[in-house]
Amino acid sequence: MTPVTDGKNAPIGLVVLDMAGTTVADEGLVERAFESAAAELGVRPGSAEHAAHLAHVRATMGESKISVFRHLFGDEERARRANAAFEAAYGRLVGEGHCAPVPGARAAIERLRAEGRTVVLTTGFARVTQDAILTALGWTGLADLTLCPADAGRGRPFPDMVLTALLRTAAVDAVQRIAVAGDTSYDMLSGRRAGASLVAGVLTGAHDETALRAAGATAVLPSVAELPGLIAEYES
Structure with missing residues (x-):
């Protein structure tokens, strides 16, 4: 200092x-919104892929969400679809009073x-x-x-x-x-x-x-x- x-x-x-x-x-809305993003990209709950993605989301809390989805889904179009689904789900949950x-x-x-x-x-x-x-x-x-x-x-x-x-x-x-x-x-x-x-x-x-x-x-x-x-x- x-x-x-x-x-x-x-x-x-x-x-x-x-x-x-x-x-x-x-109230854990990041993980709940991630479920919507994963579903948008066809990642099935309970699958090994879903578990690996969720672990990465937890490990990178605080990072820009679009950066997280770029890592998870590779190409820009899929990352943007996932991010849009995530943001929409998070915004809906916030609007319902879950924060x-x-x-x-x-x-x-x-x-x-x-x-x-x-x-x-x-x-x-x-x-x-x-x-x-x-x-x-x-x-x-x-x-x-x-x-x-x-x-x-x-x-x-x-x-x-x-x-x-x-x-x-x-x-x-x-x-x-x-x-x-x-x-x-x-x-x-x-x-x-x-x-x-x-x-x-x-x-x-x-x-x-x-x-x-x-x-x-x-x-x-x-x-x-x-x-x-x-x-x-x-x-x-």
Whole structure:
């Protein structure tokens, strides 16, 4: 971590937060939506192919979904069909009320912004799905900015969304003043590759503490609700 000249850590001015599994509890909707995508491509539930695909989906939680389907189905046309089916199913489930805020997440975001920090919400989903989640939760306008992979060029584990958050908001003058939080290994890799000083894993989503730390987490928290306190401690 890069200190400022008085020996203290550089104050955090930009906080980049994942959505599903970190700030949003989605009740396993990723796997449920995957069932629709698999059916669209003729992958039978209970088959060895289905099991292998589902294992890959679980292992790559946090990655851009179109990238996941490109890996699973090979050619671009099939990947786009699968992704469209996935996004449609996920959006339908969200619209039926199958998602909710992680307890304390909204309060944490509001506190961070009240402290003068810029907050950006990111996702591996397409923009239409991200907007459906924000609308369902009443979170439109809660953060300073929302980003999906298409806004940045590449999704996680690449650093693009974190760096796009910096460029779009101009909130800080150095990557060392960025904090990133997420529930997957890919969130951790993205934050570290972007140069963020604080890369916090949370235990409300896909991956456990061992996986998060192996991917570079500088801290692991029970929930994103603990993030404002972690930042305050880091700055003290």
